[in-house]
Structures are given as structure tokens and as C-alpha cells.
Amino acid sequence: MTTTSTPPSTETSTAHVQKVAANATLRHYLSRVAFAIIMTLVGVLFALPMVWLVLAPFDATPSLTLSWPDWTLDNFARLAENPYALRSIGNSLLLGIGTMMIVVVLGALAAYAMSRIRIPGRDGILYGLLLLSSIVTGTAAMVPTFQIITQLGLINSYTGVLLVMAGGILPTVIFILKDFMDSIPKSYEESARLYGAGPFRILRDVVAPIARPGLAFIAIWTVVQVWGNFLVPFILLRSPDLQPAAVVMYTFYTESGQADLRLISAFALLFSAPVLIIYFIVNRRYGFRFHGGIKS
Known part of the structure; x- marks a missing residue:
């Protein structure tokens, strides 16, 4: 069945x-x-x-x-009475713009050379610089940095602060800008050479205009890195008249030793405004594209 x-x-x-x-x-x-x-x-x-x-x-x-x-608006009136508050914002602008100019110029030159010249071990050099700049941070290198700046006689001077900040940022800047330089066709440079342009003129008139988004990104990134840096100017600058805003904000305390939130809040708003204004101006004009890495 x-x-x-x-x-x-x-x-x-x-x-x-x-x-x-x-x-x-x-x-x-x-x-x-x-x-x-x-x-x-x-x-x-x-x-x-x-x-x-x-x-x-x-x-x-x-x-x-x-x-x-x-x-x-009394908080801003009290802030204006502080002898160092508004001056410190000008000091921060001076340090930020100065470091940015050093980093952009030297970073563009080094990145262009790394992109166009076949150097033995080039990729290893770039990775080594990036690795060391990430591992050996400002805090870890502060003691030898302080000794070097002291021996050079640059303590309590903007020159010493600019050199230290620019030296710490440059490896990352070279690493990023090299990718922008690699993306620029070499035929543009060859055409410029036919008309007798030298390497520096090619970099200035051909490469730099094409790499403007990368240079704009580096400029704003550098200003932001310097703008909020507390440790380097705190250690290398002695005079209150020279200290930037990030250091001066540390001194806003009441007579009883409590944080003066009235001054801190007003100063924080003024402290953040310049970077935001610079960012929106540059972003509106150039835009931003982030590139990073090494191309063979």
C-alpha cells in the first residue's frame, strides 16, 4: 500500500x-x-x-x-577691561598666520620635490616622517625642544614658537600635499618648460593654482592646529604680553580661585570666531577636498 x-x-x-x-x-x-x-x-x-x-x-x-x-552684554565689557584678553587674540592670529605661511611654502616645495624626483627610499622617508610626527608628540618632545630653544636663545620669542610649531606640522603637510602634486599631469609642466619656465616659476604659475584646494585645506588645518595649541606657547613664552589666547584663557579665575565663567564664556565665543570666519571664506572661494596617501 x-x-x-x-x-x-x-x-x-x-x-x-x-x-x-x-x-x-x-x-x-x-x-x-x-x-x-x-x-x-x-x-x-x-x-x-x-x-x-x-x-x-x-x-x-x-x-x-x-x-x-x-x-x-556686561560679560564682554568685563572682557574688554582685561589687559591681556583682546591682545592675546591678536597674538594667536600672528602665530597662526606665521606658522601657516612657513608650513604652506616649505610643505609645497618639499611635496613637489618628493612628487617629481625619484629619490631612493622616498616612500619610506614619507612614512617615517609621518610616523615619527604622530608618535613623538609635542608633550613627549617638550624637554629636548625646550633645551634646543634655550641654547638658540629663542625663549620668550615668537621665532622659537613658530619654528617648533611648523616643525611639528610639516611632516603631515608634506604627506598630504604630495598626493595633490601627484594628481597634476606632468604634461602641463613640460609645456611650460618649452616656453623657458624654470622649476620655481612652474611651481608658482602652474602647480600652485591647480593645487589650490589642497593648499587651502593645509592653510586652514595649520591655523586650527596652532590656534588651540596650549603647551608650546605656555612653555616657551614667558611674557604675558606675548601669550596667545589659549594660554591667557587659563588665567581667568576669580579671587576665590574659581573659574570665572563670565569671562571664559565671552572669551570662548571671541576665540572661536576668527577660525570659523577664515574657514567659511576659504571654503567659499576654493572648497575643500581631502587627499592623503602615497602614489607610486
């Missing part, structure tokens, strides 16, 4: 497929909702300090908590 199994009906198969599709759709929907909630929470956590930065300077009694301010 034989038995035959009956195949599942078409309705059952269709219902099973619909159930699986519904479950997949539900899982996809729940994952998207969970992702949106997590990203919203992360965005709120990043936005809260920015909101405090904008509101606290106009609060008569600012605190570390976020609240609707009791609007006033």
Missing part, C-alpha cells in the same frame, strides 16, 4: 512568502528607526556645547548647565 504526499497549496506558499517579506520589512524599518534615534542623540550631544557657547556669553550668571540666559 503506497501513500502519496500532497504538495503544499499555492495559497500556503504565498502566505509564507508574504510573512517572510513582512518580517524583513519590519526589521528594516526598526533598524532605520533605531539608527535615526542613535544619530539624533549623538547630534544632540554634539550640539549642546555649541548652544552653550552661543548663549552663555550673554547670560548675566552663566553656569555649566544649559539654560535660557538672562540677557546682558
Whole structure:
């Protein structure tokens, strides 16, 4: 006696497929909702300090908590009375622009040479510079740096600070700019040579205009790195008249030794404004494309 199994009906198969599709759709929907909630929470956590930065300077009694301010401009009036506050922002601009000019010029020259000249072990040199500049940070190298600057007689001078900051940033700048130089066709330079242009004129009139997005990125990145640097100017500069804003902010305390949030909040807003203005101006004019790496 034989038995035959009956195949599942078409309705059952269709219902099973619909159930699986519904479950997949539900899982996809729940994952998207969970992702949106997590990203919203992360965005709120990043936005809260920015909101405090904008509101606290106009609060008569600012605190570390976020609240609707009791609007006033007295905090900025007190800040203007401080003999070092506004001067320190000018000092920061001087250090930032000075370091940026050194880094952009020397970095462009070195990156162009690395890109166009076949140096034995070139890639190893670049990776070594980048690795050492990442491992030997400012804190680890501060003692020998202080001794060198002292022997050179550059303590309490902007020259010593500019040299130390530019030297720490240059390896990364060369590494990044080399990729921009590699992307420029050599045929442009060959055409310029036919008309008698030398290497420096080719770099200035042919290579630099094409690499402007990279140079703009390096300029802004350098200013940001110098703008918030506390350790180097704190150790190498002795005179309060020469200290930049990142160091002067450290001195904003009340007579009882508590942090003066009225001065700190107002100064923090002024401290962040120049970098944001420079960024938006350069971004509007040149735009930014980040490149990094070594091309064979």
C-alpha cells in the first residue's frame, strides 16, 4: 500500500512568502528607526556645547548647565577691561598666520620635490616622517625642544614658537600635499618648460593654482592646529604680553580661585570666531577636498 504526499497549496506558499517579506520589512524599518534615534542623540550631544557657547556669553550668571540666559552684554565689557584678553587674540592670529605661511611654502616645495624626483627610499622617508610626527608628540618632545630653544636663545620669542610649531606640522603637510602634486599631469609642466619656465616659476604659475584646494585645506588645518595649541606657547613664552589666547584663557579665575565663567564664556565665543570666519571664506572661494596617501 503506497501513500502519496500532497504538495503544499499555492495559497500556503504565498502566505509564507508574504510573512517572510513582512518580517524583513519590519526589521528594516526598526533598524532605520533605531539608527535615526542613535544619530539624533549623538547630534544632540554634539550640539549642546555649541548652544552653550552661543548663549552663555550673554547670560548675566552663566553656569555649566544649559539654560535660557538672562540677557546682558556686561560679560564682554568685563572682557574688554582685561589687559591681556583682546591682545592675546591678536597674538594667536600672528602665530597662526606665521606658522601657516612657513608650513604652506616649505610643505609645497618639499611635496613637489618628493612628487617629481625619484629619490631612493622616498616612500619610506614619507612614512617615517609621518610616523615619527604622530608618535613623538609635542608633550613627549617638550624637554629636548625646550633645551634646543634655550641654547638658540629663542625663549620668550615668537621665532622659537613658530619654528617648533611648523616643525611639528610639516611632516603631515608634506604627506598630504604630495598626493595633490601627484594628481597634476606632468604634461602641463613640460609645456611650460618649452616656453623657458624654470622649476620655481612652474611651481608658482602652474602647480600652485591647480593645487589650490589642497593648499587651502593645509592653510586652514595649520591655523586650527596652532590656534588651540596650549603647551608650546605656555612653555616657551614667558611674557604675558606675548601669550596667545589659549594660554591667557587659563588665567581667568576669580579671587576665590574659581573659574570665572563670565569671562571664559565671552572669551570662548571671541576665540572661536576668527577660525570659523577664515574657514567659511576659504571654503567659499576654493572648497575643500581631502587627499592623503602615497602614489607610486
